[in-house]
Amino acid sequence: MIAFQKDEFSLAIRCFEKAVSLKPGYSVYYNDLGSAYYFLGDYLLALKSFNEAIRLDKSNYLAYKNRPFVLFQLRRYQEAYEDIKIYIGLNPADFRKDEFIQKEMLAKLEKEKNMKVVSFYNQKDAFKTVDIGVNLPHTAEILK
Secondary structure, eight states: OHHHHTTOHHHHHHHHHHHHHHSTTOHHHHHHHHHHHHHHTOHHHHHHHHHHHHHHOTTOHHHHHHHHHHHHHTTOHHHHHHHHHHHHHHOHHHHHHOHIIIIIIHHHHHHHHOOOOEEEEEETTEEEEEEOOOSSOOHHHHHO
16 A cells, blocks of 8 residues: 555555455455556556456445546446446445545536536535536435
């Protein structure tokens, strides 16, 4: 993890691959491996790693949080949106704190795919809803 934090992603990949070989059923290692591949720009291997993390543990909200970044790069916007919905459902508190996903990713979905979504902004544990359309299920509905 130190290599990852120091932006030494090639070394991080080797470390995470070793961790996966020692404990192949642990989904967190695949999530970490996917993140390292993503930062190196190897989106297909990143996607493969995130897919494996989710296959091993369908409740791994971090994999659902991270995989949309790869899907965006691959222009698979609908899948990215579906992952964001699952991520919100698995961990709404993390989503409320994550302004990047709220502002950037959801706005990019609207722009790139003409999808219209609702975004939330955390304001002292209260939500301010910014409605930018209605042709997809609202985030508010997911959080119910």
